[in-house]
Amino acid sequence: MAPHSSAPEDRDVHVPSRAADPRLVLPQVDGRHEALDGIRAVAALMVLVFHVASETGEALAPGVHGGLLASLDLAVPLFFALSGVLLYRPWARAALDGVRGPRARPYLWRRAARVLPAYWVVAVAALLVYAEDEIDSPRHWWEVLTLTFPFNTDPSWFGTGPYGLGQMWSLSVEVSFYLLLPLFGLLLALWARRGRSVDARGTRLLAGLAVMAVLGLAALVPQFHPEPHAYMHTWLPRTMGLFAAGMALAVLSEWAWREPGADGPVRRFCRTVAASPGVCWLLAGGFFVLNATDAAGSRFIGSGDIWTSAVHSLTGIGFAFFLVAPAALAPRPASAPVPLRRAAAWRDGRWMEALLRHRVCQFLARISYGVFLWQFMVLYLWRDFTGQEIYTGSFWLDAVPVTAGTILFAMATHRWVEEPSRRWSHRFFQRGAGAPKV
Template structure:
């Protein structure tokens, strides 16, 4: 999935905040590097690799609870979408609540392009050279792949959600579509919010608008099946907008909590309750995960099923994303000092375990290279299975996942240092506002 770094701050959207905030309010973190959200990204990255390897070996397709739970790790995708909503919509939410100008759209789009495409092009060219076969000389195929528009090909020559070696990129295509349309959604929500005379009224209007967007994402399932099934629409943005809206709502609530009128209003209480109840939230998320592992949420191999199955799947995705991301996105800043150790009993008894887990050295290591790991994993998986002479849906997940993880990490780290970071630094020369 596409990287979702901290969203750019726009000077024009700055607001006057309460100069002295009562620490007992436990207001959410809304500025600076959010290391716990980076941990969610690392977790999602590992989940994506698990579902891809286990599907290729057939373990995720095997009957029984183990296969079902492995297949449900596809819920990593809604996590990525929700993270994008939180981090990228935040400056627009701030501006809409304050009634000020939002971020520079040109700078935002430029940063997104330079953050996503340089590393993707490296991997896409490698996949095309390895697996395009007779389509290697097809200009149309190259253009579709390099622009991430291949999910809109209504008569593809490949099986599954994407060309060989690039099957996971359908979700990156959805991300890019969201990046392009986010300024439009932001304008709509901002105009709608202007009808509110107070910050609380504007906040309610924004949340109401996001509820409408979520409802429309459910309605987008109808043309996917009627008057006839169109499975390709499963990998288009409209049906996924509810997952992005979850993150956008969390960004709005976190900013709204800082501006809410009164000493301790319902928004602050809600943020405090969710931010200090990670165990309960993740327990609910686990229930959604189990639901995803049942036939009620569809098949295990990118099978949209029917309309009602897709409704259940969409609900599962939205619910899982909310209850995993919310206690992190609405949590107050971590206390200064060393990271809390998970082996300490006090970390678990005083509720600091989530921050300790999300800022664990493993998560800190994976977070910056997660995009590269995501990009390379199918190529590494196929090369490894070709090297070991394995056929599709054969082999062992437990024997394949370690070498594939190691190979993806090595290539992901190289891509991060040789492509992602240089292109990001180069792109900053053109616009000074914020960071990509």
């Protein structure tokens, strides 16, 4: 989904000193976080396979196989949780220290420079290829290019977005979160400020994030009552708990560095979770399986009732939290990852680091935004080429060429759009007086 570096937004990080090297035992809070990058790669592949399985009808087939393929839509909560942990970190740090948070304007410009250029390339391509009936509509172009089309309550398209852009509803949710994050950070900081100690402020931040998650569940009430409004499924309020799960991990990782005493409960919690990836991922797998059942609703996005939607939201929160937590709370790696082919990689929970820091995962993480952006365009072009109708075709015969084509387009976008935009934003903000480093 939307690209953001696994390094914190504000890299001028002050880390309290400890007697021993704290980087070996406390969560990594600065620099590039390769394990979180690896999770982004996993999420990108999950959402790609989910869409291929849905479009071929494989994910809609009754039984365990179809249910598990449909449950791959939990990739979206992963993306949202990653945004929460990585982007909220500077505000969490400031709130715990009782100081002013990051400036909103540089942060928002950085987000725009990272997200919009590549999206515009794909959006224009989709509009030119597939939007013949809307090609002369300024309103349609405006809604698509500004990612406001999910707020059209009477759209001309079927599903979650214009043809070729059906996945972009989640990017619209991401952008809504980006825009409101400074406000969320301010409100949480004002609430936390009443705490007189770091522990009190940390407790208040977690309580505030719990309220945020409850409000996300409460947003289901106007979505379904007095009558269902399927389009509200693609709005931010319903997903606030997913972002809050990641934001809570940001609070815990920063809190661990500031907790008084030699070895407090927050540090022990972070250390235990980081050392238990197998248990955490097993719990995440439980939520994944629950999401594959009828308890989480039907296999069409936005369908179901208020109760199945609540279960779907809770399974997303649980899945994202337990999958991301061991990586988000892990210390900075002291060495290169152990190759998976060696027995040492499978001892002491090192397999997760070996997997997520593998060069294939790191490569896919770099191009993950392009993989997210291009997948429907490539899928539909392939379907046009083969003459397939929707919900037909072979999952495997479609998955291989669509994945290969999507990766090629993503590589091109990363090289010629994303990287130049990133370099431009770095130069621009380094010239700006008082602008934080990126």
